[in-house]
Amino acid sequence: DAGVIQSPRHEVTEMGQEVTLRCKPISGHDYLFWYRQTMMRGLELLIYFNNNVPIDDSGMPEDRFSAKMPNASFSTLKIQPSEPRDSAVYFCASSPVVRNTIYFGEGSWLTVV
Amino acid sequence: TQLLEQSPQFLSIQEGENLTVYCNSSSVFSSLQWYRQEPGEGPVLLVTVVTGGEVKKLKRLTFQFGDARKDSSLHITAAQPGDTGLYLCAGAKVDNFNKFYFGSGTKLNVKP
Numbered sequence: 001d002a003g004v005i006q007s008p009r010h011e012v013t014e015m016g017q018e019v020t021l022r023c024k025p026i027s028g029h030d031y032l033f034w035y036r037q038t039m040m041r042g043l044e045l046l047i048y049f050n051n052n053v054p055i056d057d058s059g060m061p062e063d064r065f066s067a068k069m070p071n072a073s074f075s076t077l078k079i080q081p082s083e084p085r086d087s088a089v090y091f092c093a094s095s096p097v098v099r100n101t102i103y104f105g106e107g108s109w110l111t112v113v
Numbered sequence: 114t115q116l117l118e119q120s121p122q123f124l125s126i127q128e129g130e131n132l133t134v135y136c137n138s139s140s141v142f143s144s145l146q147w148y149r150q151e152p153g154e155g156p157v158l159l160v161t162v163v164t165g166g167e168v169k170k171l172k173r174l175t176f177q178f179g180d181a182r183k184d185s186s187l188h189i190t191a192a193q194p195g196d197t198g199l200y201l202c203a204g205a206k207v208d209n210f211n212k213f214y215f216g217s218g219t220k221l222n223v224k225p
Contacts, residue, residue: 004155031211042115043156043201043215056212065171100204102146102213104155 002026004105006092009058018080023092024073031095033102034077035081038088041095041105082112115142117204117216125222126192134168134187134219136202145185150199152216155202159187194221 005024013019025032033048047057052069060067064083069075079086089107120135128137136145148156159168162178162185169176175188175194189196199220201212 035215042217043203045212045214048211050211056209093155100160101161103155105152106155 004092004103005095006090006105006108007107008108008109010109012113013082015083015112016081018078018111019082019086019110019112021090021092023075023077023094023105025075025094026096026103027073029094029096031097031102032069032075032094033091033095034075035091035093035104036088037091037107043091045064046077070096079110082110084112087111099103114172115217116214118204119202119219121219122217123220123222124161125224127193128193128225129223131225132192132221134189134200134221136186136204136216137184138204139183141182141207142204143182143207145182145202145204146178146201146213147185148201148215149153149188150201155178156199156201168177189221192221194223194225197221197223 030051034046037041037043046059047067048055049069056092059111066081089109091102091104091107093102095102115181117136117138145157149159150156155159160176165180165182167178173190177186201218202216205213
């Protein structure tokens with residue numbers, strides 16, 4: 001079975017540019033999470049969806065960040081405009097039910113220069 | 114300030130040694146999970162504990178959830194180089210069991 005699929009795996013962009021990260025969750029999973037991982041702050045939850053509806057976006061750092069889930073098989077995380085401090089690994093994860101396993105994608109490595 | 118504090122942050126040991134990693138908080142959790150992450154990959158779930166005092170074993174790994182459900186430990190017996198990785202604990206609070214908070218992680222290096 002295919003796991004959580006993220007794209008791009010690596011992106012280098014210039015400050016001020018728009019960045020869009022994409023995620024395809026595991027089929028049948030009701031929950032989708034976006035996390036960000038840095039050396040300084042570890043793994044932080046940015047936002048999560050239940051049945052395509054955003055439930056908690058309190059972890060989204062600023063208005064420059066936005067996330068959408070137009071259908072059960074696709075989600076995006078957008079940063080506009082990007083800044084060097086946004087450089088991190090962004091993980092998408094999905095889960096079938098509450099308190100069950102969270103399955104992570106391989107991450108999107110973002111560098112903003 | 115992290116909701117879950119892990120210690121130690123770094124651990125470098127020889128193959129065959131035993132080790133314990135700790136995950137502590139002042140908050141009560143409805144469940145707690147341990148993940149292992151290898152370079153360039155996402156975290157992979159090792160275990161979930163939900164009952165205070167619960168002990169789970171996974172081969173050479175032993176996980177314990179504190180009686181008060183505020184802390185947990187991971188003990189590895191006879192560590193092997195394949196155990197090398199970043200170990201993360203994650204807890205879901207009782208008021209929102211959908212939302213998992215991750216600890217800062219323990220980076221383990223097992224030398225052959």
